Amino acid sequence: MSDTPSTASTAIFPPAYEAPVVADAATPACTPDAPRTRWAAIIWGAVFAATAALALWVTVSPDRRAALADWTVSLSPTAAVAYLVLVVGAVALVAGVVGVARRAQRTFARSRSGSVSDAEA
16 A cells, blocks of 8 residues: 555645755744733723622613713713713723833844844934
8 A cells, every 4th residue: 555645636636845844054943931911901901890890880780770861961062072082082092001011012022132222222
């Protein structure tokens, strides 16, 4: 019995090309000490958890639901737009905090590995 596939099977399913794997000597293998912490998930998760806790706090009490409904109906269009801008600003602030945390984490990881080049510094 031969180890090569028959011509009938290769005609229907041609063999896939497998490129040789060559290690690049210029880039050393990077083995991190520990898994990277996903700060964006932690920060956004905290924001969503706080939002859910506030919504739950409002909805469990009929008095608070009525007060929220009365406040919402009594808003002027200018105040509604101002609150909308405030919410968009809060989302942008959280996104900025996430970006700062990510950059700080990358900078800290580079300084620990000692691979900071002159262009990055």
